[in-house]
Amino acid sequence: MELFFQQLTNGLAVGAIYALIALGYTMVYGVLKLINFAHGDLFTIGAYLGLTLLTSMALTEHIGPFLGVSVLAIMVMGLVAVIGALLDRLAYRPLRESPRLSAVVSALGASIFFQNTVMLIYGARFQVYPQNILPKTAINIFGLYVPLIRILILLASIVMMGALYFFIQKTKVGTAIRAAAIDQGAARLMGIDVNRVILMVFLLGPAMGGLAGLMVGLYYGQINFTMGWVYGLKAFTAAILGGIGNIPGAMVGGILLGVIEAMGAAYISIAWKDAIAFCVLILILIFRPTGLLGERVAEKV
Amino acid sequence: MKKLFFVALAVALMFGAAYAAEPVKVGLMGPMTGSWASEGQEMKQVLDLLAEDLNAKGGLLGQQVVVVSEDDGGDPRTAALAAQRLGTQGIVGVIGTYGSSVTEATQNIYDEAKIIQIANGSTAIRLTEKGLKYFFRTCPRDDEQAKVGAQTIEKMKFKRVAIVHDNTTYAKGLADEARGILDANKDVEIVFFEAIVPGERDYTAILTKMKAFNPDVVFFTGYYPEAGLILRQKKEMNWDVPFIGGDATNNPDLVKIAGKDAAAGFYFLSAPLPKDLPSEEAKQFLEAFTKKYGNPPSSIYAVLAGDGFRVLTHAIAETKSTDPDKVANYLHNDIKDFPGLTGKISFNDKGDRVGEVYRVYKVNEQGQFILMP
Numbered sequence: 001m002e003l004f005f006q007q008l009t010n011g012l013a014v015g016a017i018y019a020l021i022a023l024g025y026t027m028v029y030g031v032l033k034l035i036n037f038a039h040g041d042l043f044t045i046g047a048y049l050g051l052t053l054l055t056s057m058a059l060t061e062h063i064g065p066f067l068g069v070s071v072l073a074i075m076v077m078g079l080v081a082v083i084g085a086l087l088d089r090l091a092y093r094p095l096r097e098s099p100r101l102s103a104v105v106s107a108l109g110a111s112i113f114f115q116n117t118v119m120l121i122y123g124a125r126f127q128v129y130p131q132n133i134l135p136k137t138a139i140n141i142f143g144l145y146v147p148l149i150r151i152l153i154l155l156a157s158i159v160m161m162g163a164l165y166f167f168i169q170k171t172k173v174g175t176a177i178r179a180a181a182i183d184q185g186a187a188r189l190m191g192i193d194v195n196r197v198i199l200m201v202f203l204l205g206p207a208m209g210g211l212a213g214l215m216v217g218l219y220y221g222q223i224n225f226t227m228g229w230v231y232g233l234k235a236f237t238a239a240i241l242g243g244i245g246n247i248p249g250a251m252v253g254g255i256l257l258g259v260i261e262a263m264g265a266a267y268i269s270i271a272w273k274d275a276i277a278f279c280v281l282i283l284i285l286i287f288r289p290t291g292l293l294g295e296r297v298a299e300k301v
Numbered sequence: 302m303k304k305l306f307f308v309a310l311a312v313a314l315m316f317g318a319a320y321a322a323e324p325v326k327v328g329l330m331g332p333m334t335g336s337w338a339s340e341g342q343e344m345k346q347v348l349d350l351l352a353e354d355l356n357a358k359g360g361l362l363g364q365q366v367v368v369v370s371e372d373d374g375g376d377p378r379t380a381a382l383a384a385q386r387l388g389t390q391g392i393v394g395v396i397g398t399y400g401s402s403v404t405e406a407t408q409n410i411y412d413e414a415k416i417i418q419i420a421n422g423s424t425a426i427r428l429t430e431k432g433l434k435y436f437f438r439t440c441p442r443d444d445e446q447a448k449v450g451a452q453t454i455e456k457m458k459f460k461r462v463a464i465v466h467d468n469t470t471y472a473k474g475l476a477d478e479a480r481g482i483l484d485a486n487k488d489v490e491i492v493f494f495e496a497i498v499p500g501e502r503d504y505t506a507i508l509t510k511m512k513a514f515n516p517d518v519v520f521f522t523g524y525y526p527e528a529g530l531i532l533r534q535k536k537e538m539n540w541d542v543p544f545i546g547g548d549a550t551n552n553p554d555l556v557k558i559a560g561k562d563a564a565a566g567f568y569f570l571s572a573p574l575p576k577d578l579p580s581e582e583a584k585q586f587l588e589a590f591t592k593k594y595g596n597p598p599s600s601i602y603a604v605l606a607g608d609g610f611r612v613l614t615h616a617i618a619e620t621k622s623t624d625p626d627k628v629a630n631y632l633h634n635d636i637k638d639f640p641g642l643t644g645k646i647s648f649n650d651k652g653d654r655v656g657e658v659y660r661v662y663k664v665n666e667q668g669q670f671i672l673m674p
Contacts, residue, residue, distance in 0.1 A: 124338025271496035
């Protein structure tokens with residue numbers, strides 16, 4: 001039983017990261033019906049920008065670890081959001097009226113462009129975050145050994161997802177985003193500037209992805225320019241699992257995928273853990289083709 | 302169509318020889334991008350340096366030597382395309398590559414094109430068991446490595462052994478081989494045998510599972526990026542089981558990724574590291590490399606690629622020919638104890654390097670790799 005809960009905490013930390021990245025996929029899909037394949041690379045850029053800012057500004061030395069990391073997180077999110085907006089402006093907006101396939105190809109191209117840009121700037125070798133930025137204490141919960149940083153990752157993800165959910169549901173801009181997701185033409189007739197809504201989506205999604213990149217860097221330490229591929233694929237899966245286009249779905253899908261992976265590894269086979277996760281995905285899609293929470297089509301974003 | 306291509310290639314080669322105005326081209330196929338990119342880029346640095354050196358001394362057969370490099374991305378599919386591209390460039394031989402599964406995807410392409418291939422890091426056993434006439438390697442084989450690994454485990458009196466690989470040709474081969482040897486020993490019990498998925502960040506699930514089996518030692522046969530992460534997460538779990546790694550964990554980035562305190566006490570098997578190379582040639586080479594690039598080479602595989610280049614050019618110079626049959630024949634039969642950077646080099650009938658033993662290294666508290674006696 002102890003093993004089960006230990007694996008559950010392992011899965012939750014991984015799943016929280018998947019969920020944060022999945023938000024970016026799902027929001028863009030909700031509004032544009034476009035799979036933003038470059039999203040995983042925005043996550044990579046977040047991890048690298050975090051490293052650069054961390055080592056060049058030594059924030060955590062001046063204002064303490066927690067405040068330092070918070071300021072760092074805000075800076076990374078802001079910068080990645082700007083890159084996300086530029087991505088939309090340069091790679092997707094010129095193709096808005098073109099067939100959807102053109103935008104998908106453009107997304108793939110942007111992904112390759114980002115990946116190789118990071119490689120040329122930072123080099124192909126693994127980069128490593130400085131150690132001991134955050135205290136390495138572990139908390140003992142009923143005999144379970146949980147590193148503090150994992151709890152922080154989970155908490156930060158939930159807070160960010162909650163804030164985003166509130167923003168989408170309760171604010172005027174959020175309402176505009178939901179309206180544009182349902183019907184762009186009608187939204188435009190209602191006086192909503194759809195291009196600004198899309199810009200908003202490309203600010204929010206990449207900010208979440210960038211934050212996830214920073215978290216992975218801080219916790220796992222090792223980053224390289226191809227890391228966005230695996231995480232992007234998993235997060236994309238999570239978004240589909242939860243029902244693509246649906247924000248709570250992305251959160252549930254991400255956490256669920258992380259837990260399924262950990263449990264599959266624990267009780268069936270580690271080598272097969274991805275296969276198990278994808279089998280679950282297929283089963284869910286057979287019985288619920290729109291994903292777990294995908295039935296609320298009218299409200300998808 | 303294929304035949305026509307080879308006829309064309311042969312004609313092209315003949316003209317090359319007849320006019321002898323063309324430079325001698327040596328291919329390099331290495332992972333310039335992808336997760337092993339640091340290996341590939343260093344391979345290229347080594348070959349560029351050696352070619353420059355050779356050209357300064359008058360080149361080969363009176364011609365300049367040109368290194369034509371292609372990126373295999375550390376990926377078998379990319380590598381097959383890279384091999385086909387190299388095959389059309391009139392190269393005499395190709396050096397590379399690092400990963401065994403990547404090399405395997407290109408072996409037949411080079412063999413059909415009659416291009417000599419000298420792999421530098423592909424230690425999987427079956428690569429030289431196919432009877433390919435033009436295939437050589439300067440690195441040792443995994444059966445030898447598994448033997449040394451098993452002996453180390455037996456010598457240290459570990460009873461309960463966990464073996465973890467990553468399902469690549471190399472890692473699985475080494476793990477299977479080691480399991481075979483250890484199974485024959487009644488004192489040793491293999492309590493855990495599983496594969497991880499390379500390229501991920503979180504390996505706590507496998508560590509948690511493995512810990513429940515309570516092994517005395519873990520033999521990890523995968524590559525250094527994953528090894529570093531696993532060591533780091535193992536430390537975070539407060540689990541102090543000793544780890545032994547295969548030769549693919551031999552890279553200074555391992556310590557960077559794991560952190561010094563988590564890497565300390567990690568054992569790994571390897572051919573001697575660049576810094577521990579005893580020969581005079583090696584010292585000169587390391588000096589020249591440091592002078593040119595600002596730091597000594599970090600990976601032995603890059604130096605082994607350099608040895609591949611040196612034996613190939615030596616064979617071309619000795620046979621005064623770029624005919625692949627003559628050169629291959631020379632490498633198989635006539636080259637004896639060639640003074641390589643990594644020690645004496647001779648090849649057997651299969652194209653495997655003769656002699657050369659694995660050593661055991663340990664990472665110390667400062668994160669340095671110390672050769673075990």
